[in-house]
Amino acid sequence: MLRRIGASLSLAALSWHAAAADYPAAAAARAIKDPAAGWDHLWHEVLIDITIIGVIFALVMTYFLIRYRRKPGDPKTGSAPKLSPAAAVAWVVIPVFVFLADDLYIAANGWALWNNFRDVPADRMEVRLESGMYSWDYTYPNGVRTQNELRVPAGKAVMLRMTSRDTLHSHWIPDFRVKEDSMPGRITYMWFLPKQPGEHIVTCGAYCGIMHSYMAGKVIVLPAEEFKTWLDQEAARQGVAGKTA
Amino acid sequence: MNIKEWIFTTDHKRVGILYLIGSITAFAVAGVMALLMRAELSTIGPTITSNPSNYNVWLYAHGAVMILGFQIPALTGFFANYCIPLMIGAKDVAFPRVNALSVWLFYVGIILAVLTFFIPDPPDVMWTGYPPYSTISTGNTALYTFTVLILGFASIIGGVNFLTTVAYMRAPGLKWGKLNIFVWCTLGAFVLQLIFVPVLGTAVTLISFDKYLGTHFFDPAAGGDVLTYQNLFWFYSHPAVYVIFLPFIGVIYEIVTTFAKNPPFNYKMVVYGGIFGIVGLSGEVWVHHLYTSGMADWIRIGMMVTTLMISVPVGLMVIGLAGTLYKGSITFETPMLYALGVMFLFLIGGLTGIPLAVTSLTVHLSRSYYVVGHFHYVMAVAGTFAIFAGVYYWFPKMTGRMYNERWGKIGFWITFIGTNIVFWTMMDIGVKGMPRRYYDYSHMSQFEGAHQLMTIGAIILGIGFVIALINWIVGAIKGPKAGENPWGSKSLEWTTVSPPPHGNWPSPPVLEEGWSPYAYRRA
Ligand code: HEM
Ligand SMILES: [Cu+2]
Ligand SMILES: [Cu+2]
Numbered sequence: 001m002l003r004r005i006g007a008s009l010s011l012a013a014l015s016w017h018a019a020a021a022d023y024p025a026a027a028a029a030r031a032i033k034d035p036a037a038g039w040d041h042l043w044h045e046v047l048i049d050i051t052i053i054g055v056i057f058a059l060v061m062t063y064f065l066i067r068y069r070r071k072p073g074d075p076k077t078g079s080a081p082k083l084s085p086a087a088a089v090a091w092v093v094i095p096v097f098v099f100l101a102d103d104l105y106i107a108a109n110g111w112a113l114w115n116n117f118r119d120v121p122a123d124r125m126e127v128r129l130e131s132g133m134y135s136w137d138y139t140y141p142n143g144v145r146t147q148n149e150l151r152v153p154a155g156k157a158v159m160l161r162m163t164s165r166d167t168l169h170s171h172w173i174p175d176f177r178v179k180e181d182s183m184p185g186r187i188t189y190m191w192f193l194p195k196q197p198g199e200h201i202v203t204c205g206a207y208c209g210i211m212h213s214y215m216a217g218k219v220i221v222l223p224a225e226e227f228k229t230w231l232d233q234e235a236a237r238q239g240v241a242g243k244t245a
Numbered sequence: 246m247n248i249k250e251w252i253f254t255t256d257h258k259r260v261g262i263l264y265l266i267g268s269i270t271a272f273a274v275a276g277v278m279a280l281l282m283r284a285e286l287s288t289i290g291p292t293i294t295s296n297p298s299n300y301n302v303w304l305y306a307h308g309a310v311m312i313l314g315f316q317i318p319a320l321t322g323f324f325a326n327y328c329i330p331l332m333i334g335a336k337d338v339a340f341p342r343v344n345a346l347s348v349w350l351f352y353v354g355i356i357l358a359v360l361t362f363f364i365p366d367p368p369d370v371m372w373t374g375y376p377p378y379s380t381i382s383t384g385n386t387a388l389y390t391f392t393v394l395i396l397g398f399a400s401i402i403g404g405v406n407f408l409t410t411v412a413y414m415r416a417p418g419l420k421w422g423k424l425n426i427f428v429w430c431t432l433g434a435f436v437l438q439l440i441f442v443p444v445l446g447t448a449v450t451l452i453s454f455d456k457y458l459g460t461h462f463f464d465p466a467a468g469g470d471v472l473t474y475q476n477l478f479w480f481y482s483h484p485a486v487y488v489i490f491l492p493f494i495g496v497i498y499e500i501v502t503t504f505a506k507n508p509p510f511n512y513k514m515v516v517y518g519g520i521f522g523i524v525g526l527s528g529e530v531w532v533h534h535l536y537t538s539g540m541a542d543w544i545r546i547g548m549m550v551t552t553l554m555i556s557v558p559v560g561l562m563v564i565g566l567a568g569t570l571y572k573g574s575i576t577f578e579t580p581m582l583y584a585l586g587v588m589f590l591f592l593i594g595g596l597t598g599i600p601l602a603v604t605s606l607t608v609h610l611s612r613s614y615y616v617v618g619h620f621h622y623v624m625a626v627a628g629t630f631a632i633f634a635g636v637y638y639w640f641p642k643m644t645g646r647m648y649n650e651r652w653g654k655i656g657f658w659i660t661f662i663g664t665n666i667v668f669w670t671m672m673d674i675g676v677k678g679m680p681r682r683y684y685d686y687s688h689m690s691q692f693e694g695a696h697q698l699m700t701i702g703a704i705i706l707g708i709g710f711v712i713a714l715i716n717w718i719v720g721a722i723k724g725p726k727a728g729e730n731p732w733g734s735k736s737l738e739w740t741t742v743s744p745p746p747h748g749n750w751p752s753p754p755v756l757e758e759g760w761s762p763y764a765y766r767r768a
Contacts, residue, residue, distance in 0.1 A: 038605075039605070039606065042603070043600065043609075043676075046600050046603065046606065047600075050597070050599050051596075053596060054592055054596045057563065057567065058589075060567055061567050061570065061588065064567065064571055064573070065585070068505070068571070068575050069575045069576070069577070070575055070576050074574055077506045077765040078575075079572045079574075079766065080507040080508065080568075091510075091564070092511070092561065095557075095564055096557055099556050099557045100554070102556075103553035103554055103556060103557070104550075104553075106553060106603060107549055107550050107553050110549055110603035110604060110605050111546055111549070113603075113606075114545070114549075114605040116605075117605055117608055118542055168471065172612065172680065174609065174677070174678030177609040178608050179609065179612065180539065181539055183472070183538075183539065184465045185466070185469075185471060186471070201689070203680050203688065204680065205612035205680050207371050207373075207682045208378060209378055210298050210369065212297075212301075212684075213297065213680075213684045213686065216688040
């Protein structure tokens with residue numbers, strides 16, 4: 001542990017390899033929590049939080065601006081009271097306390113949701129993704145390959161292990177509120193929980209080259225049975241190992 | 246007016262004005278790039294160019310020039326040069342010739358940056374220049390590397406110069422605790438430049454080595470690592486945000502105190518809590534730019550906490566500004582309008598940054614237009630409004646003349662409205678899934694209306710800026726005489742004639758007992 005921390009302080013930390021396989025197996029025991037729902041929840045919470053802070057500041061400043069505008073006949077200097085030492089300290093300590101409390105509250109919630117995004121359920125389908133200029137190439141556990149189209153069964157967690165054969169790309173599925181970069185020389189991962197059959201856009205988040213804005217694909221969520229049929233048919237068609245899925 | 250006299254000047258005020266002219270020119274160039282991008286995005290599919298590379302080059306140039314050619318030079322070049330010696334009662338800076346060298350280097354940098362448009366295959370690597378693309382792109386990035394190195398060097402010698410100036414050349418009796426907030430802010434910014442610029446220099450140099458000399462620092466196939474560059478880049482470029490933020494909030498402090506006729510609320514809190522806090526924290530948060538780049542989990546979590554903690558010193562500085570209004574005698578001339586505009590834009594920008602500090606929220610938000618909207622609010626347009634506020638504010642000092650107040654206000658409101666149309670909409674479509682750096686969005690046609698609205702907004706805000714520029718030019722040539730101290734400020738720069746002569750005062754200003762740049766109550 002100490003060595004870990006020591007190493008991390010050195011410049012070596014800059015090239016720390018994200019431990020792609022390092023998710024706790026304990027997560028398996030828990031019921032699957034959908035990170036996308038958690039995202040929406042936390043987003044709204046933070047939105048309310050910042051709106052309240054913003055409205056308070058805006059109201060106070062607007063009030064000051066109206067109340068203390070110079071009217072004809074007013075003195076040409078302000079009359080702000082001189083702060084006593086105690087008041088000066090209080091005006092630091094109290095805001096610091098309030099801001100820190102809010103920060104830590106947000107950080108704690110953010111951390112919990114982060115764990116949700118990083119702990120992949122044990123009951124999952126793992127697909128490998130290799131990105132390249134300009135396509136998303138998926139490989140299923142049984143060897144079936146697809147391009148720019150990720151078909152998945154509804155109700156099962158899907159994990160992507162990602163790398164890139166050229167530049168940086170970022171596999172972003174806005175509907176599932178998740179993205180992570182893929183890059184050469186490293187393996188990164190992400191997961192999401194497709195609940196109902198339907199189609200979702202995949203779009204590239206990282207500037208990867210001239211045609212970056214055309215690097216789009218789809219996640220197609222199928223009913224579990226239909227997915228199985230499709231996968232078997234594809235395996236047969238592509239002549240790969242078959243029903244290891 | 247003798248051109249040669251200006252080129253070879255060592256007068257800090259003229260050096261400052263040269264910085265201003267250069268950086269406003271850079272702003273105009275980068276602004277045209279922004280309008281070209283907005284024009285391109287106004288319809289789905291190709292609009293004004295069918296080659297995505299053109300868009301990418303505009304975007305690269307817009308980002309790089311706005312930051313390196315406009316905001317940093319305007320804030321740490323123009324304002325620091327013009328104001329610091331005057332504010333501390335000095336005749337000039339400590340090393341006037343070095344100062345002249347730094348502005349020359351700045352012009353060399355700007356010229357190199359503009360030359361990139363005239364070479365074949367201009368760079369399309371974005372101002373961030375991430376490898377591997379930046380090392381395999383056919384775009385020629387060498388000029389960019391030299392631009393960064395030259396501007397960085399100019400900034401480093403400027404930093405040394407100003408730290409020395411403030412340390413040794415204050416008027417007799419001007420204690421550290423009585424410095425203008427702007428001076429403190431600028432010192433903070435220069436400390437950051439001195440520490441962090443070399444890291445950026447390293448990063449871009451290694452990119453050029455990889456690209457042109459065949460080294461493999463960032464090439465995994467040969468044992469290099471792509472993430473190293475991103476870390477080095479943001480290790481500088483996050484603090485660079487505070488290099489922009491600190492001087493601009495300093496300008497706003499000068500303006501708000503003058504137009505509210507109050508001293509800054511809780512000076513010590515602002516300086517020791519706000520400015521020192523920001524300088525101290527700025528180097529510990531860079532990983533929030535790499536939340537979705539596959540960094541180790543522990544550092545993503547750690548930097549979420551440090552990033553959120555930035556809200557503490559920044560919050561103190563905002564409280565200081567709001568508190569300065571309390572029981573003021575507030576008037577609303579153009580500089581004050583822009584300053585209040587900055588407070589509003591910065592409030593929105595700062596608060597919308599909080600979700601971006603939370604790693605788990607950025608898995609959706611990062612790399613989207615939400616980010617682009619946020620950083621324009623918090624830095625790009627807030628900083629630009631502050632620069633405009635400051636130029637309006639010191640305009641009578643620089644030129645000895647007054648701009649037109651009515652057109653000043655009209656220009657402000659037009660820009661302010663346009664700005665909010667553009668950047669609020671950006672945040673909105675970003676949350677809904679619009680990625681940044683897109684030449685086209687044909688698979689996301691639902692955003693076409695919003696993009697059209699933003700294009701209209703960009704034209705509106707552009708008109709407002711042009712009005713301000715014309716106002717300055719006309720005012721400088723034939724505005725009415727302004728006098729020494731049109732705003733009734735207590736700060737030292739207003740105690741000499743406008744424009745101040747070489748050497749600033751016939752004899753060093755004498756500070757009476759109890760003097761402070763903000764001593765309004767005693768008047
Ligand atoms: C004044 C009006 C401005 C408009 C209309 C504008 C508009 C834009 C647009 C449309 C983008 C590109 C979005 C994309 O394709 O991802 C952009 C990016 C950017 N802008 Fe501005 N902008 C303005 C001012 C500024 C200023 C003053 C700065 C100063 C710092 C600035 C800094 C940037 C940066 C750093 C980027 C990102 C470049 C990149 O993605 O590499 N902008 N802006
Ligand atoms: Cu891509
Ligand atoms: Cu891309």
